[in-house]
Amino acid sequence: MLSAKMEDYLKTIYELQGRSDDPVSTSSVAERLGVTAPTATSMIETLAERGLVEREKYKGARLTREGETVAIEVVRHHRLLETYLAEQLGYDWTEVHDEADRLEHHISEEFERRVDEKLGEPEVDPHGDPIPNDRLEPVDESSGETLSEHAEGDEVVVERVRDRDAEELAYLSEAGVTPGTRLVVEEVAPIDMITVCLPDGEPVSLPGEIAEAIRVSSAEAGGSGEPSEVEG
Amino acid sequence: MLSAKMEDYLKTIYELQGRSDDPVSTSSVAERLGVTAPTATSMIETLAERGLVEREKYKGARLTREGETVAIEVVRHHRLLETYLAEQLGYDWTEVHDEADRLEHHISEEFERRVDEKLGEPEVDPHGDPIPNDRLEPVDESSGETLSEHAEGDEVVVERVRDRDAEELAYLSEAGVTPGTRLVVEEVAPIDMITVCLPDGEPVSLPGEIAEAIRVSSAEAGGSGEPSEVEG
DNA sequence: TTTTTAATTTAGATGCGTCTAAACCAGTGC
C-alpha cells in the first residue's frame, strides 16, 4: 500500500509534468509540496524503487505508467470530491480545494463509486478541470490556451481556473472571473500584466502568473458567457 | 495539533471508559486498536504529557476534561459521517463504520457543520448511537439496558446495535435485528446464549457477547416494532 | 507471608518522512 504522502508526491509530479516529456525537477516538487529538496530527493528515490517513477539522477523524475495510474486515481478522487462539495454540500467553488486535498487519500473505492453515481458521472469539476473516468485513462490536462497567450481584442471564454490558492480564487470569483465567463482582452501590458473586460464591461487586471492559470477557449462566434459544455 | 493516531487512542479510551471511573487498562486499549501493549503504553504516556489523559502507572489511563472533549469531537465526526453515508450516499447501516473510521480524522469544522446542517442536526446515527452536539457536551453512552440482562418473556425494542464488525452487523441485519425492532426474549440458555423472537415470530439465537452489544428499552406497552423516537 | 502469575513498563530497534549541513554534479561565463 501507498501512504498519503506518496500519493501526494505522485499527484504533484503528475501536475508538474504536463504533456512535456522532460523529467520534473526535484526542486519543483519540493517547492510545490512545501518540503526541502533533500526530502523530495529521498521520497522520489523511494517511489523509483517501487517502480512508480523513473528517476534520472540530477535531472528529476518522470511517472511510470503505474505511477501515472495512481496519480490519475488521486486526481479523480480530488476532482470528484471538489464537485461533490460544491454541488451537494453548498461549498463555493473557491473553497473546495483544501478539503478535497485532505480527503482524497482516505476515501474507499465504494465511496468514490457512490459519489460519482450521485453526481451523475460528472466530466468536469467546479474549476473546469476534467475528471478522469473510472478506468483511469489519461485526460487532457492542457486543453485550450492560457489567457496569457492571447492578444488585445481577443474574445475568449474561461474554461478552467487552475489556481489552488483559496484567497486568490476568492478574489477572481469576486471580480467575476469564473469558469464560463466570456472575456475580451483589453490590454496586454509590457509589465507582465493583462487586462480583460467582463461581459458587463468591467475591466479586471491580472498578473501574468495568474493569467497563465486561466485556460480559455476562443469565442469568435458570439456567445453569452454561459458555461460552455464539456469537451469530449 | 493531534495526529490521527492520537485521536484514535483518545476515542478508544473514551469508548472503553463508559460511565465507570476506573482507569482503562493499557491492554484493553492495545487490543482494541490492534497494537501491542508496549505501543499503547508509549502512546498513553505521550497523551499524558499533553494533558489529554491522566495516567496511573500499572493501572491505566483516564481521559482528562480536555481529552474527553477531543474524543467527543471525534465521536461526533464518526457518527455524523455514518449518518451521512447512510442517508445521503445510500450505504447500508452495516457498512458505514469503516468508512467513517477513516474519514473522521480528516474532515474540517466547515465540513462537519455543513453535513450536520444537511442532515438536519440528527441526534442518533444509524446504529442508534447518540451524536454529540456541536458544543461537544458529554452524551449518555449507556442508555437503556443490554439485551443480555433481560429474562425470558421480556418484551424489548432494540435501541442501539453497538457492534463495529461489518460482517457481524450484516448477519444481524439479515436476521432482522436492527434498531427499532421489537423483540421478545424466548430463552436464556445457560451456555451464554439468548434466543429472541422477531415480530414475525422468527427466533434468532445470539451469543452473550453479541447480546451485550445490543441495547434495548423495555416495551411493556404494546408497540409495533417501529423505530422509536429519539430520547432527549 | 511467600510464591506465582499476569499485566505493565523499560530497553532497544525499525521504517517513514522530515530536517540541516556538507559534498557533489552540470551547465554558464570568462
Next chain:
DNA sequence: GCACTGGTTTAGACGCATCTAAATTAAAAA
C-alpha cells in the same frame, strides 16, 4: 578549458508509531 554558481544528492539526525525481548510490578494463589 577552468572556475563559478545553482540545483541535487549524500550524510547524519530527529520525532512518531510501531515492534520484540527483557525487566518490573501488582495482584492472586498457596
